[in-house]
Amino acid sequence: MSESSSAASRDQGDNRTCYCELIANHFTATTPLNGGRRFYKCRHYETNGCHFWEWRDEELPPHVSMFIHKQKLSLNALRQERNNLRKMVDDMVGGKAADVNNVSLEEKVSNLEQKLKRWKRLATWSWILFAIFVAGRMM
Numbered sequence: 001m002s003e004s005s006s007a008a009s010r011d012q013g014d015n016r017t018c019y020c021e022l023i024a025n026h027f028t029a030t031t032p033l034n035g036g037r038r039f040y041k042c043r044h045y046e047t048n049g050c051h052f053w054e055w056r057d058e059e060l061p062p063h064v065s066m067f068i069h070k071q072k073l074s075l076n077a078l079r080q081e082r083n084n085l086r087k088m089v090d091d092m093v094g095g096k097a098a099d100v101n102n103v104s105l106e107e108k109v110s111n112l113e114q115k116l117k118r119w120k121r122l123a124t125w126s127w128i129l130f131a132i133f134v135a136g137r138m139m
């Protein structure tokens with residue numbers, strides 16, 4: 001027997017069967033009084049008139065629930081701030097800046113090599129013309 005199947009059968013023991021003979025879904029409360037506390041609820045709770053609903057975890061001390069709730073609120077605020085900053089960066093980097101970043105290093109090196117070749121050719125021709133000029137003066 002594999003580890004995953006034994007884990008599944010252990011989970012089976014944690015399941016609850018609701019009044020309509022279905023395995024109830026698991027949820028985690030997010031309210032200030034029960035933040036993080038897990039519970040079972042029938043998947044047809046709202047529609048089928050099966051009002052199976054049961055706590056899975058023991059009641060948490062109020063200060064712990066409130067702490068979890070506050071942590072969740074500040075996590076949401078941080079996520080919102082992160083998304084806003086991400087959007088600002090996308091707006092700033094968008095357009096031309098993004099294109100510059102897409103130019104590969106090989107392309108940049110190749111462009112610089114082309115420029116260097118042009119300068120070397122120009123320098124060589126300058127020396128040849130200078131030599132011809134000086135030789136013409138000496139004759």
Ligand SMILES: [Zn+2]
Binds near residue numbers: 043
């Ligand atoms: Zn049910």
